[in-house]
Structure formats: structure tokens, C-alpha cells
Amino acid sequence: MRLINRYPSRAMRAALGALPFAGLLGAYAVASAIRLAENPRDKLLPSLSAMGQAMYQMGFVPDRRTGDLLLWSDTFASLERLAIGIAIAASLAIVFGAIIGILPIGRALFSPFVAAFSLIPPITILPILFIVLGLGEAAKIGLVAIGTAPLMIRSLAQGVLDIPREEIVKAETLGASTWQIATRVVFPQLWPKLITAIRLGLVPAWIFLISAEAIAATEGLGYRIFLVRRYLAMDVILPYVVWITLLAYLIDRLLAGMSRRLFAWAHLSGEAL
């Protein structure tokens, strides 16, 4: 049988999927063992058990200075900023995406502005945000929102435009007003697209969040990584990176599952990631 027609079984697929992860882990363990054999005080590639030890310290032993469990307080602080930032961006995306997508006048008014705004590198706005909003939470949340909103607005506006013109015309012949077309035809079809837009927006959102935390924060996953960098604490940095990746992955899966559950009609035809 040709290779293109050979499909792995369920168990085989799981095994194949796990293989690259196991390979990476194995390669790290070997490299770490080699370096530690040469120099037991090597900090660059700490052993897996050393990392486990460090994470136990971060996760389950209260910090001597603040009394917090650092891993969890960092995680909570970061997720809170991420959630508020994304919520602001999503609200902007719904409002402006709908105006741009539904109304030709709205498109003429906002589309060029959003297109131009989306080309500003968000990191260059960060100093402005710190100056205007101070070094508190507002600036970090603002960066996440500003960094992801234009992308999400354009994604949703395109989502509206992708609704076949025939549907809109049909609604008109059924006696619908612009408002009714928006609320009964466009918005219900926009929600699954909003979830897709959020999933896309989360990728840059994490970048902006970590960047903002690295520059000015007192807690947060990005803050911690850049703080312990001074001590070459790879035994904290590496697990933190894995932890952030895991969080991002779980949020993405959660949103994908939510979309499938809430908007079953949108997942009936075609296959989506």
C-alpha cells in the first residue's frame, strides 16, 4: 500500500505524537548528565530532578520574604492580566469588527485606521503606556489589549465579510432590518469566529504579557523568568517555560472544545484544527 494511504491506528497515533516529546526529553537528560559529570556545579543544563526540586520550592514552599507560593501567585497574576487584556481586545473586536463587516459606511470609516494601527509594533507603545498609565497593572493589560485588538478586529471583520452575500440578501427579502440582520444573522455566526480570533490573538498576547512583565512587574510568570535569569537559575526558567506552554496549550484546547460544544452547527462541515 502507498505511504499516503496508510493511516495509524488510535494507539499508534498517540505513540507517534508522544515520540518527539520523548526524544527531546531524552536528549536533554543525556546532555544534562554529560555536562554534570564534567562539572557537578554546572547551572546551564540542570538535571530533571534538580528542576523538580526547584519547582517544588516554587510551588509548595512559601516564599521566605512574602509568604506566597510563588508559582501559583505568578500564574494567577499572569492569567489575570491575560484574561482582562484579551477580554478588552475581544470586546473591541466584536464592536468594530461588526461595524466594519456589516456597514459599508463603517468599513469606509474604520477599516483604513485599523489597518494602519495594526502595523504599529506594539512593543514600541509599551514605554508610552508606562509613562501614561504608570508601572501598574493598567499598562501591562493595555499592552496585551492593544497588541491583540487590531488583529482580532480584522479577523472578525473578515469573518462577517465571509458570510455569503446571499444570506444577507435573503434576510432582507424576509423583511429584516439592518439591526435584525446584525442580531439574528451576523452575530450568531460571529461567536465561533470570535473564539477562533481569541485563539489566534492569544499567541501574540502571551508575547506581550511576558515582555511587559519582564520590564516592570513585581509578580508574574514573565517577571519570575527575567528575575531569576540574573542567577542563571535554569532550574526555574526551563520548568516555567514548559508551564507557560502548557497553560497556553490548555487554554487553546479549552476554547476549541467550547466552540465545538456551544456552536455545533459551525463544526458540521469541514475539519478544523
Place this chain on the structure above:
Amino acid sequence: MTFLTAQRIGVSYGDVPILERVDLRVEEGALVTIVGASGCGKSTFLRILLGQERATSGTIAINGVPIAAEPDAGRGIVFQRYSVFPHLTVLGNLMLPAEFEGSRVLGRLFGRRRRAAREAAEAMMDKIGLDHARDRYPAQLSGGMQQRLAIGQALLKRPRVLLLDEPFGALDPGTRRDMQAMLIDLWRETGMTVFMVTHDIQEAFHLGTRLLVFDKIRHDPQFPAAYGATITYDIPLRGQHMSPDAGAFRLDAEPAVTNAGNPFLSRATSEETQP
């Protein structure tokens, strides 16, 4: 009295004329089939009748009143595809027109009025033979079922004019014959005026009370886009008014099993086998 009058309709996209000097008078209750080569402007003409596009010149009036410049509830439409709403079930699609009408702000009905709307939707669902698919979404329906739903949804507004843009073009022959029979039945029952663009000449002759052919009367071989199309043939047909088996057919639920015992279909099939 003439129902619909089109006078010297011309359409050009930029410098390219699509239609020129289209004159047409149609009586109420006619079933006008429209054929023509691809790109001859027959769908454009339909979109102008609908109000989705505006003619560059000329006027169209229904009972002497110029038609609205945008689609409205007086003119129903069924496209070849995308004529139903993918996020609503069959029942939801059929309740939508009543909800648009009954609730300007929310677009949703509650209580007694919702029950009334549901009953009307269920009656239509029965008529178009989709009562077994009540809670299915359009993506879960076959092409023929989707088009039946689209036609039923359009008819709920009781439009005086129904516009069909190659409505059966994507269907297999058996389903198409079913759909044609259903259309004829609904047309007889409602007395509405139907305009139907089709690629299928046989269908055009078979269904229509009148056949319009769109074509270019002038042709410049050096510059094919120089002239637009117009109505070149206007043929009165017998139509399906007096069909001997009027009302005899029944639309079965599943198109695949309808051919046996369906007088309309067996007649259509036997016609095909004649030389």
C-alpha cells in the same frame, strides 16, 4: 393589466455593457423561465428585479410603482446556494420570517406569538416535506432538502414575486424533478409570479409559461465586450397550468425513493425516453 413592466433596462459595469435595451411586460401569475449563455446578464437581470443591483438606465415597475432600490419582503429569492442560515435548524430557519416581523428589536418571539409562529413554520415544514428533519442544521441536509427549505422559507413571506437563480442547478436529476414538481405545485397554489434563471433548456421549456432568451444581438469580433445582451427570444409556452395530473403528485420525504409510484416523475421520465 400588466403586472411587471421593465422599460429600456441597461446595465454596465464601468465601460462594459452587460444588458442593453431590455423591455419586458409580464402578467401576474406567469412563470417566466430565463435562459442564455454564461455571462449574458440573465442573473444580473434577476438581481435588478430583486433590487440587489441597480440598473444603469431604465425603470422597473410593479403595478405601476417603481420597485424599491433594495431587496424587500415583496420579492422572494432562492439562490443556487447559501439561501438558508447555517446557524439555525430547519424549524429555526422557518420561524425566522415571523420573528423578524413580530419583534423589531429582539428579533425573537415568546409565549403565544412564538407558538403561532412555530405552527406556521411547522405547516410549511410539512408542505415542503421536511418535518422529519425539524431539528437538523442545513449542513446536515442534502442539497435538495436545503433548496426545499430555502423555497419554503421564501414563501413564508407570501411574496408576489419569487425569483429563482438556478435553484436546482446543483442537484442530481432525480431530485431536480422532485423540486420542479414541488415548485409547480406551490406556484399554482399561491398564484405568485415566478422568474427562474436556469441553465437547463429542457427545464425552461417544461416549467415556464413563458421563456426568455438573453443574448447579444450585436457582436464585435474585435471587441467581444463592446455590446450588452438583451432579450432575443420571448416564447409563450403552455406551462404547467392545465397539467392533467395537477395536484396528483406527493412529495415524498426522501428524494431517493420517490421515483416509484410518482405519476409526475414517471411522466417526466417517459418524456425523456421519447425521440
